[in-house]
Amino acid sequence: MSFLPAVSALALSAIVPLLLSLGRTAAGSRELSAGCALSAAAIGLITVAALLGMPLAAMFGYVALIAAFVFIFLAFRRLLALPAPPAVFTAVALAAGTAGLVIALDGHDGSTTRVLAGSGLCNCLLLVIGLPTLDRWAAERPAIRLAAVAALAIACMALIHALGPMSAVALQAALSPGYEFSLAVLQTIGLPSLFLAATLTIRNRIIADLRTAIARDELTGVLSRRALTEEGERILAFCLSRRCPASFLLLDLDYFKQINDHYGHACGDIALAHFAETVSGFLGDRGAFGRIGGEEFGIILPDHTEEQAAAIAEAICRLVRETPAGRAHQRIRLTVSIGIATAEPGDSIMDVMIRADTALYDSKADGRDRCSLARQRRADPSARVLAAAAAQLRQADLSDQERLRESA
Numbered sequence: 315m316s317f318l319p320a321v322s323a324l325a326l327s328a329i330v331p332l333l334l335s336l337g338r339t340a341a342g343s344r345e346l347s348a349g350c351a352l353s354a355a356a357i358g359l360i361t362v363a364a365l366l367g368m369p370l371a372a373m374f375g376y377v378a379l380i381a382a383f384v385f386i387f388l389a390f391r392r393l394l395a396l397p398a399p400p401a402v403f404t405a406v407a408l409a410a411g412t413a414g415l416v417i418a419l420d421g422h423d424g425s426t427t428r429v430l431a432g433s434g435l436c437n438c439l440l441l442v443i444g445l446p447t448l449d450r451w452a453a454e455r456p457a458i459r460l461a462a463v464a465a466l467a468i469a470c471m472a473l474i475h476a477l478g479p480m481s482a483v484a485l486q487a488a489l490s491p492g493y494e495f496s497l498a499v500l501q502t503i504g505l506p507s508l509f510l511a512a513t514l515t516i517r518n519r520i521i522a523d524l525r526t527a528i529a530r531d532e533l534t535g536v537l538s539r540r541a542l543t544e545e546g547e548r549i550l551a552f553c554l555s556r557r558c559p560a561s562f563l564l565l566d567l568d569y570f571k572q573i574n575d576h577y578g579h580a581c582g583d584i585a586l587a588h589f590a591e592t593v594s595g596f597l598g599d600r601g602a603f604g605r606i607g608g609e610e611f612g613i614i615l616p617d618h619t620e621e622q623a624a625a626i627a628e629a630i631c632r633l634v635r636e637t638p639a640g641r642a643h644q645r646i647r648l649t650v651s652i653g654i655a656t657a658e659p660g661d662s663i664m665d666v667m668i669r670a671d672t673a674l675y676d677s678k679a680d681g682r683d684r685c686s687l688a689r690q691r692r693a694d695p696s697a698r699v700l701a702a703a704a705a706q707l708r709q710a711d712l713s714d715q716e717r718l719r720e721s722a
Contacts, residue, residue: 418478434472542604
């Protein structure tokens with residue numbers, strides 16, 4: 315009896331805690347955890363039964379391994395968001411496992427077994443290598459998802475054939491080197507590699523979801539301050555390197571404190587969300603839109619001159635003015651003041667934001683509900699200090715509002 319399946323069982327036992335650490339909310343993690351634990355137990359039972367010469371106990375191990383394949387297929391269904399019902403994947407898993415076991419019982423080193431071992435090893439490697447990458451764009455290509463399921467079915471057939479009762483005889487006999495190598499690899503790292511690839515896929519998805527959550531403002535759904543700044547740096551560097559214009563719009567809802575005082579903070583949140591939705595719908599993909607803090611928002615417009623940015627700002631002022639927030643029985647009229655700054659060679663995003671901030675104060679001083687162009691000059695160190703202090707005060711005011719809401 316070969317000791318190679320025991321290596322696989324130990325590796326699977328080590329992967330189970332890793333899968334459990336991903337949590338129950340991640341798509342496919344529960345099914346994968348159950349499948350991995352059942353696979354480890356099944357392979358361990360098969361190995362021990364073969365050592366002790368207990369064929370009946372080994373058959374129970376094969377049945378448990380086929381059941382583990384069912385969990386693997388159900389995990390792939392959730393992982394790849396496949397629309398077919400669970401019964402379809404259960405039937406495919408049972409058919410693939412049974413077919414692999416029948417082929418294993420039929421004999422070894424035949425043309426069918428050689429083809430199955432070789433193709434199963436190739437499909438297993440393709441899944442291991444491609445599964446973490448596949449997750450990025452499989453949702454847009456159904457054919458790729460179906461190909462992944464077909465590859466999994468072939469891999470499962472080959473895996474149960476490699477662990478079948480004839481595999482030990484095959485590895486001890488003088489057979490073709492390619493067939494022996496395929497059996498050895500499948501027995502040793504076939505299933506552990508498959509589970510590890512699925513684990514990495516779930517982990518990557520969790521990290522991507524966390525990054526998306528961090529990059530988005532929780533209330534409005536637009537970019538957060540940090541994400542907006544990072545995107546602004548990227549856009550600005552790209553535009554300046556191509557000697558293309560880039561502009562920044564700093565938007566501030568007028569009299570927002572009075573809205574909170576008069577209507578309450580809940581209505582204030584509704585107004586902010588409504589404003590963000592209105593501006594996002596108008597802006598489309600022309601630029602990056604994010605919330606800087608409180609009622610202050612920013613827009614980065616690549617390939618927009620000062621005149622083009624001013625035209626967009628005027629349109630935003632008009633749209634916000636004509637689109638009140640709230641429900642029919644309680645409409646909140648909103649207006650917005652905007653400061654506009656155009657990037658100059660050597661500017662950082664902070665330079666442009668500071669100039670837009672000075673223009674925003676001009677809009678406020680001129681009566682609000684309007685836009686103003688910044689003076690085309692570089693921000694000096696004192697302006698940077700004042701802008702940073704103003705940002706801290708705005709953030710502190712926002713934190714005070716949040717604490718008042720929690721204590722209310």
